[in-house]
Amino acid sequence: MMQTLLESKTMQAALEYLKEDDARTLKEHLELVAIPAPSNHEELRAKDMLRRFTELGLEDVHMDEVGNVLGTVKGKLGSPVVMLAGHLDTVFPASVDLTPKIIDGIVHAPGITDDTRALAELLTIVRAIKETGITPIGDLVFCANVGEEGLGDLRGVKHIFGKKNNIDAFISIDNPKIGAVVNKGIGSYRYRFNFIARGGHSFSDFGQPSAIHALGIAIAKIAQFKVPQFPKTTYNVGVVEGGTSVNTIAAKASFRLDIRSDSQEELKRFSSLAIEAAQEAVEEENRLRPHEDKAKVIVEQIGDRPSGTQPDDCLIVNIASAAIMAMGLKAEVRPSSSTDANVPISLGIPAITVGCGGRSGGSHTEQEWFDPKDAYKGPQKNLLMVMAMVGMDGVQEAMMPKFKS
Ligand SMILES: [Zn+2]
Structure with missing residues (x-):
């Protein structure tokens, strides 16, 4: 033909x-x-x-x-x-x-x-x-x-x-x-995780939750995710931003996460896991530094390519x-x-x-x-x-x- x-x-x-x-x-x-x-x-x-x-x-x-x-x-x-x-x-x-x-x-x-x-x-x-x-x-x-x-x-x-x-x-x-x-x-879901705290002076306000500390705990959790080989699934924290000076408890910090997979299910599963990890990280930070002004995280989806x-x-x-x-x-x-x-x-x-x-x-x-x-x-x-x-x-x-x- x-x-x-x-x-x-x-x-x-x-x-x-x-x-x-x-x-x-x-x-x-x-x-x-x-x-x-x-x-x-x-x-x-x-x-x-x-x-x-x-x-x-x-x-x-x-x-x-x-x-x-x-x-x-x-x-x-x-x-x-x-x-x-x-x-x-x-x-x-x-x-x-x-x-x-x-x-x-x-x-x-x-x-x-x-x-x-x-x-x-x-x-x-x-x-x-x-x-x-x-x-x-x-x-x-x-x-x-x-x-x-x-x-x-x-x-x-x-x-x-x-x-x-x-x-x-x-x-x-x-x-x-x-x-x-x-x-x-290959599909990809991309997120920006925005950590927010009251912040303050590193010495006089010590004990206040820190946006950067919470972010660090979250990335440490995500870094340990085990992904399947089939369907191939990957993740990467590619950009980290935040803080103002070495002697300031950070009021703001964010990271960007890219999750990729051939499978829509895996994209969704790892997205939920990452969001959970960030919420747990904030809770841990708030437990470590209990204060009435609690740290929090706002998750924003910045990319959605279906697979x-x-x-x-x-x-x-x-x-x-x-x-x-x-x-x-x-x-x-x-x-x-x-x-x-x-x-x-x-x-x-x-x-x-x-x-x-x-x-x-x-x-x-x-x-x-x-x-x-x-x-x-x-x-x-x-x-x-x-x-x-x-x-x-x-x-x-x-x-x-x-x-x-
Ligand atoms: Zn092209």
Whole structure:
């Protein structure tokens, strides 16, 4: 089936088009990377994508309530509905210089691969479909979404899947390996534990409960948690803040905890354990230094990325792998990671994260680089993949069924 689609005249023309469009795609890629888009402040880059989607003649182009940019290539039957996405945001604050520098053919710019490359691939794929007259059977929705990185907390896709929708499959282009297929989402819950006490002078107020002492007892308890190996579950206290001076009993202290797991149950279980540990720590501190002004703890959730798994041989993985192999590339079903696909996976909607073209390194650092040599192979593979899922009029039926919840 994949072979029929690949060898069809229209698909061959589209693949050839993508190769010829490579230089233009790189030009757009460099334009996009220079537009700052820190998580929660993606407006400039979003507006730019909105303009490009409109100019390409996508249908129903719009920016939704949270800033995701969407546009559709309508299919003959309008079903199934497959969404192909790349995220707008980067981990870099607006102050970072984003001007791309090309040295020996390698492009250096923060965010050049993660995930600006995906945005450029969306554009060239739309052009290839329009220019070669491909008619899909189902609808293909292109999405440049906000809020994938840490501080974004997947808010873009959470919004899309949090309301009524008719999406039958979701594919995010967000992996540096061209043959990558990620079908499991590591979830994470993140918390800030805020310890509060009255505080005072270290000598004259000695005996008052201390926010820092209570925090120390809590971390000592959490550090002894035993986690299961399967489903892999981890935790980390990554940031500690608090106190004002060495001779002040601290009135305020806080730490941030990250819990990760493939399993939603384990995320919940370790969250409860950590909250209990913090409450016990405060009680211990109040017992050690009994005083009418008691120490207390306020727990604030600062991150919620749902987790979920799909079998390695489920339909969406098989279609993706078949498309990768049909293009002469090596398919690699990769270990779980935390991406936009987490959200649909957690809801049972078929979803994967796949690779882009080119070679790259230095993700999430200001030294991030991208080698555009043969990068067109990424959009070629991704076009074949989504057309297999959504079907191509007169050539191949949609391989992805309608999702039934
Ligand atoms: Zn990314």
